[in-house]
Amino acid sequence: xxTDTAENxxxxxxxxxxxxxxxxxxxxxxxxxxFQSSLGRGWHAYDTQIYRELKRLEAVGYTTGExxxxxxxxxxxLYTITPQGLQALQAWLSTPLDFTKTKDEFLLRVWxxxxxxxxxxxxxxxxxxxxxxxxxxxxxxxLRTLNDSYGEVDDGSPDAIFGRQLGIELxxxxxxxxxxxxxxxxxxxxxxxRVEEKVLN
Numbered sequence: 001x002x003t004d005t006a007e008n009x010x011x012x013x014x015x016x017x018x019x020x021x022x023x024x025x026x027x028x029x030x031x032x033x034x035f036q037s038s039l040g041r042g043w044h045a046y047d048t049q050i051y052r053e054l055k056r057l058e059a060v061g062y063t064t065g066e067x068x069x070x071x072x073x074x075x076x077x078l079y080t081i082t083p084q085g086l087q088a089l090q091a092w093l094s095t096p097l098d099f100t101k102t103k104d105e106f107l108l109r110v111w112x113x114x115x116x117x118x119x120x121x122x123x124x125x126x127x128x129x130x131x132x133x134x135x136x137x138x139x140x141x142x143l144r145t146l147n148d149s150y151g152e153v154d155d156g157s158p159d160a161i162f163g164r165q166l167g168i169e170l171x172x173x174x175x176x177x178x179x180x181x182x183x184x185x186x187x188x189x190x191x192x193x194r195v196e197e198k199v200l201n
Contacts, residue, residue, distance in 0.1 A: 008060045009088065013045050014053045018089045021063060021081035023160065028054055029076065054079065062088055113189075122189055129182045136175045143168045 010018065020026055020034060028051055035045040045053075057063040062085030065077045081089070106128065113121045146165050150157045153165040 010057060010062065010092075011053060013049060014057055014062075015089060015092050016045075017050070017053060017057065018062060018081055018085050021079055022086060022089060025078045025080045027076045027078055057085065061085070110185075113185075122186065125182050125186055125189070129179065129186075132175050132178050132182070136172065136179065139168050139171045139175065143172065 016035075017031060020031065026034075031050050031054070032047055035050060054063070058065055058079070062082055063079045064082055065079045067075050068078050069075055109124065113124075116124065143165065146157070146161060146168070150161045153162045153169075157165060
């Protein structure tokens, strides 16, 4: 059995993969589909990153893979979390999280809205608004599905479900806040454009 050392500990992506495996076995293709969609729940990853991390997790004993017959095609390898992997995941969940280390490309661009070419800042915000409205509808539908199937979190939904429900609720709250902010930002740009037009005229 592999000893848990700093060298063997998974990356954040690795822990995201272990979280998924803790709920059900999955193939590399399943993971790819999950992390390339909004169902990634907070973590996007590319194919090469996923498969590289899968190999590493199996090599250090955090997952085990079994080749099975495909549902409608060739064989595929299904991965399952091992007791050691579950232990590593639980240890990671208990470590402090540095909330000061965030990466948000959208916010980075907002800091310099004044540098956008004429009209493109508005287009940038409108695209964000469209994406967030779509994401909000998706999250609300996902929460309804869980609530209808397992009961609402306040009514004692199962242990394996309530974290997902709370996570989706957080996504919904943050998306609503973003949509409220983008409405304000668009109004600010509109007002500034009117003022600038008066000055020029």
